[in-house]
Amino acid sequence: MSVFPFLIAMALFVFGMWLFxxxxxxxxxxALVFFGGIVCVAIALAIPVNILGRRESGV
Structure with missing residues (x-):
């Protein structure tokens, strides 16, 4: 797992929790701030699933 996308995903996740x-x-x-937290957490979970999952497919 690449470190840079992981750090971005972790920062988005923590920021989303802070918005909550x-x-x-x-x-x-x-409602707008809470919805922004939902979007941040969803993007943070999508990064490892979509982007990093394709990068490490040779395992």
Missing amino acids: GIADAVPGFE
């Missing part, structure tokens, strides 16, 4: 946590502290934009 602060969603109730942003008056008027709770």
Whole structure:
């Protein structure tokens, strides 16, 4: 597994969790911030499944 895509995926995952946590502290934009967290976590999970899975197919 390549280190750079892993670090990007991990950073997106942590940022998404942070967005989940602060969603109730942003008056008027709770749903938008929470949805942004869902998108960040989904992209973070898609990176290893799609991009890194194809790169290591010779195993």
